[in-house]
Amino acid sequence: MSALFRKMEDRPWLFLAPAVIVYAVFALWPMVDVTIVSFQKWNGLDANRQFVGLANYQYIFLQDPVFWTAFINTVIWTFLSLIFPPAIGLALAIGLNREIAGRSALRAVFYLPVIIAPIAVATMWRWMYDPFFGLFAQTLTEWGLPVPDFLGQKDTALYYVFVAYVWQQVGFSMVLFLAGLQSVDRSLVEAAQIDGAGRWKIFRHVTVPAIMPTITIVLVLSLIHSLKAFDIVYGLTGGGPAQSTQMLALWAFSQSMKAFDFGRGGAVSVVLLVITVAIVIPYLRWSMSREVHE
Amino acid sequence: MMRSKFLCGAALLGAATICATAGVQAQEINFWTINFSNQAANKALESIAQEFEAKHPGVDVVFTQRAVDEHKTALRVAAGSDTGPDIYFSWAGLGLGGEYVQAGMSVPLDDYYKKYNWKDELLPTAAAFADDFAEGMHGVPFTFKGEALYYNKTLFEKAGITKEPETYEELLAAAGALKEQGIPAITFGGTVNWHVMRLMDVILETKCGAQTHDDLMAMKASWSTTPCAADAFAELKTWSDNYFLKPFMGISQQQSFSLFVAGRAAMMLEGNWLVQQLSEASDLNNYGLFPFPTGTKRLYGFAEYNYVSSKSKNPDLAAEFLDYFISTDVQQRYLGTMATSSINSKVKYENQRPLEVEWNEIFGAYDQMFVNGDQAFPGNVTTEYFRVINEVASDNMEPKAAADALQSFIDNL
Numbered sequence: 001m002s003a004l005f006r007k008m009e010d011r012p013w014l015f016l017a018p019a020v021i022v023y024a025v026f027a028l029w030p031m032v033d034v035t036i037v038s039f040q041k042w043n044g045l046d047a048n049r050q051f052v053g054l055a056n057y058q059y060i061f062l063q064d065p066v067f068w069t070a071f072i073n074t075v076i077w078t079f080l081s082l083i084f085p086p087a088i089g090l091a092l093a094i095g096l097n098r099e100i101a102g103r104s105a106l107r108a109v110f111y112l113p114v115i116i117a118p119i120a121v122a123t124m125w126r127w128m129y130d131p132f133f134g135l136f137a138q139t140l141t142e143w144g145l146p147v148p149d150f151l152g153q154k155d156t157a158l159y160y161v162f163v164a165y166v167w168q169q170v171g172f173s174m175v176l177f178l179a180g181l182q183s184v185d186r187s188l189v190e191a192a193q194i195d196g197a198g199r200w201k202i203f204r205h206v207t208v209p210a211i212m213p214t215i216t217i218v219l220v221l222s223l224i225h226s227l228k229a230f231d232i233v234y235g236l237t238g239g240g241p242a243q244s245t246q247m248l249a250l251w252a253f254s255q256s257m258k259a260f261d262f263g264r265g266g267a268v269s270v271v272l273l274v275i276t277v278a279i280v281i282p283y284l285r286w287s288m289s290r291e292v293h294e
Numbered sequence: 295m296m297r298s299k300f301l302c303g304a305a306l307l308g309a310a311t312i313c314a315t316a317g318v319q320a321q322e323i324n325f326w327t328i329n330f331s332n333q334a335a336n337k338a339l340e341s342i343a344q345e346f347e348a349k350h351p352g353v354d355v356v357f358t359q360r361a362v363d364e365h366k367t368a369l370r371v372a373a374g375s376d377t378g379p380d381i382y383f384s385w386a387g388l389g390l391g392g393e394y395v396q397a398g399m400s401v402p403l404d405d406y407y408k409k410y411n412w413k414d415e416l417l418p419t420a421a422a423f424a425d426d427f428a429e430g431m432h433g434v435p436f437t438f439k440g441e442a443l444y445y446n447k448t449l450f451e452k453a454g455i456t457k458e459p460e461t462y463e464e465l466l467a468a469a470g471a472l473k474e475q476g477i478p479a480i481t482f483g484g485t486v487n488w489h490v491m492r493l494m495d496v497i498l499e500t501k502c503g504a505q506t507h508d509d510l511m512a513m514k515a516s517w518s519t520t521p522c523a524a525d526a527f528a529e530l531k532t533w534s535d536n537y538f539l540k541p542f543m544g545i546s547q548q549q550s551f552s553l554f555v556a557g558r559a560a561m562m563l564e565g566n567w568l569v570q571q572l573s574e575a576s577d578l579n580n581y582g583l584f585p586f587p588t589g590t591k592r593l594y595g596f597a598e599y600n601y602v603s604s605k606s607k608n609p610d611l612a613a614e615f616l617d618y619f620i621s622t623d624v625q626q627r628y629l630g631t632m633a634t635s636s637i638n639s640k641v642k643y644e645n646q647r648p649l650e651v652e653w654n655e656i657f658g659a660y661d662q663m664f665v666n667g668d669q670a671f672p673g674n675v676t677t678e679y680f681r682v683i684n685e686v687a688s689d690n691m692e693p694k695a696a697a698d699a700l701q702s703f704i705d706n707l
Contacts, residue, residue, distance in 0.1 A: 044370035045397035152544025241543040242684035259674035
């Protein structure tokens with residue numbers, strides 16, 4: 001047996017092979033295949049896939065009436081995702097890092113939405129947003145205020161969907177910040193207090209530098225999550241009204257699996273893939289260099 | 295010796311098992327269909343299959359039911375492989391169902407239509423879709439559905455409307471009378487794009503006439519240079535500006551139905567399947583029904599078909615099952631479970647509710663149909679059709695611009 005292990009030690013690829021095969025089949029090949037499809041015209045039915053060069057890219061960039069809406073929405077969504085869930089998550093983490101009654105229960109309550117399936121969150125919020133019978137409509141009516149068509153107005157629907165997303169995501173940031181706050185050196189805080197620093201100064205000059213690696217991780221993960229935003233938009237608006245809440249991931253899906261235009265759907269997917277890779281690779285390099293330094 | 299005997303026995307047993315399995319597989323009918331929201335339809339399918347199995351020992355009818363989008367995807371996957379169902383469900387006509395036929399997924403059924411005399415048993419309007427294809431007859435009707443305007447009698451009375459509108463002008467006058475009384479004339483749910491689309495479909499038929507409407511949907515006529523197309527969008531805008539129950543873009547068809555039942559709007563453009571839903575939610579006597587007065591003598595609706603798949607190893611058996619399914623006896627016994635009306639012309643209707651009687655009268659009065667836009671267009675054009683309709687209905691796009699945008703999309707296909 002030990003001889004067998006000695007032999008395998010000389011052949012590391014034997015240990016790597018299963019993981020590499022699974023990764024190649026389920027992660028790498030789909031990426032390669034979607035790139036190939038993006039250069040083809042195919043409706044999923046024809047036996048032959050016609051090579052069309054860059055025509056699908058030309059179409060989505062220059063003629064697709066929805067692509068740029070989806071692109072801009074993804075940018076807006078990503079931008080907001082870098083501000084609101086981390087900021088609220090940090091505020092909650094700071095609050096729940098103190099010795100207060102029911103701290104554990106409150107942490108669980110704020111984290112709970114993270115473990116709910118996004119599609120279930122969407123269903124729940126869709127009912128709350130119902131302009132006739134929903135919770136918000138009833139409340140606004142009782143207060144004598146006008147009830148907006150939360151998910152039906154082109155200019156604002158995306159932001160109402162985003163509110164539901166924040167509700168779900170905030171617990172994720174909170175947990176990471178809570179972990180980061182544990183690493184803040186108490187002696188530094190106490191030293192700052194002895195020196196007469198107030199709460200804000202301690203936060204600004206002691207806490208923030210100490211949790212800077214956590215802030216970076218939260219921001220990068222929020223960025224990646226936001227680029228993948230799909231389920232909650234699909235469940236709440238399906239990309240409507242009039243495609244005004246479309247996102248790149250949802251538009252790629254809609255083109256491929258609803259309109260059955262796999263070439264154009266593939267082209268949208270490749271654009272999203274390039275954007276994601278452009279963000280993820282620097283992050284990976286940064287996190288790996290940190291591991292080396294540590 | 296013992297060992298060799300055991301091996302021989304095991305081999306024989308294995309061979310017998312393989313043969314038996316092969317025998318069963320040869321008599322299996324794989325039926326791919328959608329998961330119907332009407333549970334009575336799902337149960338009826340199972341019961342009919344069990345009856346067929348009892349009459350044909352050794353035959354096993356295996357249903358695979360999926361959600362609509364998953365069903366379409368599964369058919370596309372099957373189209374590119376060597377295996378697939380024996381029978382599959384799809385919509386009738388050249389649009390949604392036609393794509394699969396043109397891709398070679400369906401077996402021409404001309405011989406079976408002759409052998410079983412299906413044309414003698416089927417409603418001509420329901421069976422007509424099988425003739426849509428140049429290369430032969432495809433599919434057998436499963437259900438036949440019409441769509442018309444349901445109205446709340448109390449609200450009509452309140453607005454002083456004494457008779458059902460028979461022309462488009464009378465319908466507009468009725469909508470105006472309702473508006474004067476502060477009653478929204480009609481309700482739609484905008485989140486499901488196909489609901490508002492129904493109004494655009496019937497307005498197109500009204501404004502363009504049958505032939506031009508068909509040409510527009512077949513993408514043979516230009517949406518930007520055919521004036522009635524922009525006129526139809528303009529008319530849609532008139533309806534959404536003046537007569538819709540608002541807000542409508544942020545609610546679904548189901549929420550819209552709840553509002554209709556609650557008396558918040560006077561009309562709803564729905565199919566004959568609504569009768570059962572209405573009877574469960576309200577008093578049927580409070581509702582009336584009339585076809586949208588397009589003036590073209592064509593009924594708005596669609597048919598659902600079952601097709602014999604080109605992947606079937608036993609198309610004869612599949613056709614025999616479909617023959618059993620559409621037979622007068624089966625259709626009579628399961629009447630009302632899959633639709634209010636049967637696709638079989640010999641079925642007798644007794645003890646029907648008034649709205650069901652009205653539907654039968656409507657079906658009897660028409661011998662031609664025009665289908666829903668999302669069944670006439672290919673999927674990608676449908677997506678754009680939905681978008682421009684929603685843009686116009688929510689006042690974000692001018693009617694002419696909508697017609698131009700749709701044509702531009704079609705030109706770039």
